[in-house]
Amino acid sequence: MRSDASILHLDLDAFFAAVEQRDKPSLRGKPVVVGGVSGRGVVSTASYEARKFGIHSAQPMHEARRLCPNAAYLSGRFGAYRIASRQVMAVLRRLSPLVEPLSLDEAYVDLAAGGVTDFSPAALQKLGEDVRGRVRAVTGGLTASAGIGSSKFMAKLASEAAKPDGLVIIAPGTEAGRIAGLSVRAIPGVGPATAERLQRLGIHTVAELRAATPNELRRELGQLTATWLSALAYAEDDRGVSADREMKSISVEETFAVDLTRLAELEPVAARDGAVVAGRLRKSGAFARTITVKLRLADFTIHTRSRTLLGAVDSDETIAAVAVALLREQQHLLAQGIRLLGVGVSGFTNEAQEALFEVSAARRDESRVTAPTPTVRHAHAGYRAGDDVTHETLGPGWVWGTGLGLVTVRFETAATGPGPVRTFPVDDPALRPTPVLVPDEDEAAGPGWLEE
DNA sequence: TCTGGGGTCCTAGGACCC
DNA sequence: TCTGGGGTCCTAGGACCC
Numbered sequence: 001m002r003s004d005a006s007i008l009h010l011d012l013d014a015f016f017a018a019v020e021q022r023d024k025p026s027l028r029g030k031p032v033v034v035g036g037v038s039g040r041g042v043v044s045t046a047s048y049e050a051r052k053f054g055i056h057s058a059q060p061m062h063e064a065r066r067l068c069p070n071a072a073y074l075s076g077r078f079g080a081y082r083i084a085s086r087q088v089m090a091v092l093r094r095l096s097p098l099v100e101p102l103s104l105d106e107a108y109v110d111l112a113a114g115g116v117t118d119f120s121p122a123a124l125q126k127l128g129e130d131v132r133g134r135v136r137a138v139t140g141g142l143t144a145s146a147g148i149g150s151s152k153f154m155a156k157l158a159s160e161a162a163k164p165d166g167l168v169i170i171a172p173g174t175e176a177g178r179i180a181g182l183s184v185r186a187i188p189g190v191g192p193a194t195a196e197r198l199q200r201l202g203i204h205t206v207a208e209l210r211a212a213t214p215n216e217l218r219r220e221l222g223q224l225t226a227t228w229l230s231a232l233a234y235a236e237d238d239r240g241v242s243a244d245r246e247m248k249s250i251s252v253e254e255t256f257a258v259d260l261t262r263l264a265e266l267e268p269v270a271a272r273d274g275a276v277v278a279g280r281l282r283k284s285g286a287f288a289r290t291i292t293v294k295l296r297l298a299d300f301t302i303h304t305r306s307r308t309l310l311g312a313v314d315s316d317e318t319i320a321a322v323a324v325a326l327l328r329e330q331q332h333l334l335a336q337g338i339r340l341l342g343v344g345v346s347g348f349t350n351e352a353q354e355a356l357f358e359v360s361a362a363r364r365d366e367s368r369v370t371a372p373t374p375t376v377r378h379a380h381a382g383y384r385a386g387d388d389v390t391h392e393t394l395g396p397g398w399v400w401g402t403g404l405g406l407v408t409v410r411f412e413t414a415a416t417g418p419g420p421v422r423t424f425p426v427d428d429p430a431l432r433p434t435p436v437l438v439p440d441e442d443e444a445a446g447p448g449w450l451e452e
Numbered sequence: 453t454c455t456g457g458g459g460t461c462c463t464a465g466g467a468c469c470c
Numbered sequence: 471t472c473t474g475g476g477g478t479c480c481t482a483g484g485a486c487c488c
Contacts, residue, residue, distance in 0.1 A: 042457090058488095255456060
C-alpha cells in the first residue's frame, strides 16, 4: 500500500459485446451475448442489456437462450478484440511504461513510474477522465471504467465500483474502512472454495476475517493463504505493477459435442492439438520441456498427465507424439467418456536441446498413430454468427444467421448505421469471409494527448 | 441440452542429491 | 542399518481469474 493513490486499474465494459455493438449498429441498445454458441458453450460476455435478463459470464448458453431467446448470440471475433485491446494498451503506455495487462480488456498502470507527481483528487480525476476519453476515442466508442488507489487491490476494487463507464478514486487512508463491510468474496483470490471454508469458521465479511485468530485461519487455509488473506483484510497490499511478465504455458483444449470413448477418435485430436500448440510455441520463439495432456471426463473430473523431456522442443512431430503417448497412458479413463481433451506445453527455454533418444522414442510412438487429421477447414459451411463477410457488390456485412445451406447477412459497419439484410446460398461465390488483419505491433495511440 | 477456453499460482508427495 | 535435514525437480491436482 502506497501513500499516494498511484495505481490505476482500467477495465473495458462488457468488452466483447461492446465491440460487437460498435461494429454492428443494428445491435446497439439490444441484448448481445458472445460465447460458445454450440450445445455445450457458455457465455463469455453479455451486454448490459442482456444482463437485465439475468444473463452473465460463465453461464451455460442454453440457459441464456432460455432467459432471453431474442438476444443476438455471437461466437466472437477475436481478431477484432485483439486490435481494440492493443489500441487501449497503447493509450495506457502513454501514461506510464509500467503497464501490466491482465487480459485483453484489463490492465494495471503504475502512475508514479510514469512521472505523475500530482496525486491530488482533482488531478487524479482529470487524469482518469482523460484516459477514459482517450480510450473511447481510439477504439471508436468503447467505454472503460477506471479505478485509482494506493494498491492493486484498491485500484481494482475502485474500477469495479465505477462500472459501467465511470471513475472511482479511493483516497489513501480510507482503504481499510471502505472494505470492512464487504463480503470476503470481494478479496481477489477468494473464490467459492475459500469462501466456503471461511464460512465454516463463521466468517462472511472482511471485518469478521480480521477478527479471526491466526491459528484458526492457518488450520483451515494453510500458512501462505492465511498470511496474504489477513494482510488483504487490512488492505495491506504491496504487489508491484510488472510490465513484462513472461508467458509460462501455452495450451489448446476443446470440449466435444458428445463425449468420446475411443482411442482411435482421440489420438488424432491429441496429435493435432499438439501440432497447434507447437505452432504457437514457434511463433513465440520459445522451446518447451514439459508437455501435458488434460482430460475432462463425463463426470467433470479432470485428469492430467505430463512429461518433462531432457531437452526443450518446438516441433509439431515431437509434441504431437508425446501428447499421443500421454493420452495412451490414460487409456483406462476413456470408457467413462471424454468430454474435453487438451494439450499444453510449459517449462520454456530460449533454445532447443532436443535429446535424441527421447525424440526417437517419441517418433516410434507416433509411427503407430494414424496421421494427424488436418485442421478442419470449412470451405463455405464455416460461417458463424457474427463473422465479418464481404459481398462482391454489396460490400461488408456480418453473418446474422446460417442454416439449411443458406447464410443471412446484414450489410452494415461501425460507420454506416443499421443496414439491410439479405440471404445467400452458403456457397455463393460472391460472398466470402473478410480477412482479419491483426497488427503485430501496438497500434499508435493517436496524437500525443498528454503533452498539451 | 447442465457447466468454455485461455491462463496463473499453490500444495503435497516422492525422487534424488548433498 | 534405525533414521537427519535441506534443497531442487517433477508430477498431479486444485483454486482462481477473465
